[in-house]
Amino acid sequence: MNIIKKLLPEQINEEDHLFNNLQQLLHRAGINEAELSRQTNIPTSTIHKIFSGKTTDPRISTLKTLADYFDVDLGDLYSNNILERHKPIPQGHSLPVISWEDCIKSPNPIAHLTVNNWEQWIVIDQVNNTAIYGLPSKPSMEPRFPRGTILIVNPEIKPIDGDLVIVKFANATEAALRELTIDGPNKLLMPINQNGSIDKFDGTSKIIGTVIQTRFTFRD
Structure with missing residues (x-):
């Protein structure tokens, strides 16, 4: 038979x-x-x-x-x-790459993402943190971050002076990238290009993540 x-x-x-x-x-x-x-x-x-x-x-x-x-x-x-x-999980640690809008929707925006329900992933060295995710660079971030750059974000570590941070401003519909400057009791959110404005970190905004590394990928 x-x-x-x-x-x-x-x-x-x-x-x-x-x-x-x-x-x-x-x-x-x-x-x-x-x-x-x-x-x-x-x-x-x-x-x-x-x-x-x-x-x-x-x-x-x-x-x-x-x-x-x-x-x-x-x-x-x-x-x-x-x-x-049966989609394979790449070697190392596989991170979902989400949008600047999605990352402000909840404290852990990737909690329910898997290789079967989310398409865009990037692989980094093995880490012991399941909350880390990637954000794609924006054209406004050039030339510091060329198109195709993925920012790797850890939402659980406390940023220090000079760190690049992901910021949720009041009434904003998407997050923003800033450089944190700390001088004594004063904290400033510096723009990453010359055309941006300097904002005081005074409680009206919230830091939701710290950039721990970047990866460059060629666009499809």
Whole structure:
């Protein structure tokens, strides 16, 4: 009996889905057929027949081994959107990149964001803080921050003199970037370009995050 037909009889191109999904999973894993054979103990000849499409009715035990290795469900091997179902989390710490409007909406604007419901992410070195997020630079921030720069923001650390901070001004619809200057009891929010104005940090505004690093990415 054809295993593929038995598992998902409603599908009309099961063999094509299986072949395409396995090819995509192999590419995502960054290995070749020989390495997959070594990792799974499946004979190289069997792997080659499956990945070349010469075997359209592989053993269920072989498919189960492959599914376990790629960390997917057996039935998903026959779906038409397997990579959407199983998006990889990059190495390091993956941060969501949000908008300047979204970052002022709540104390933790990324609390409910995952790789399955949010598309824009950036990877930085491993950190032990799940509240950190990225903000894209604005054209007004040039030339200090060229287009394509992502500001990495930590909302939980206390800023010190000279830090770049994310500020929520009263009645503003989006956050702003400023440089914090502290001179004794006086605190000033300095603009990052010459055309901006200097604001006193007097309680009418709120610092919601501190820039801890930046990353540059080429635009799509």
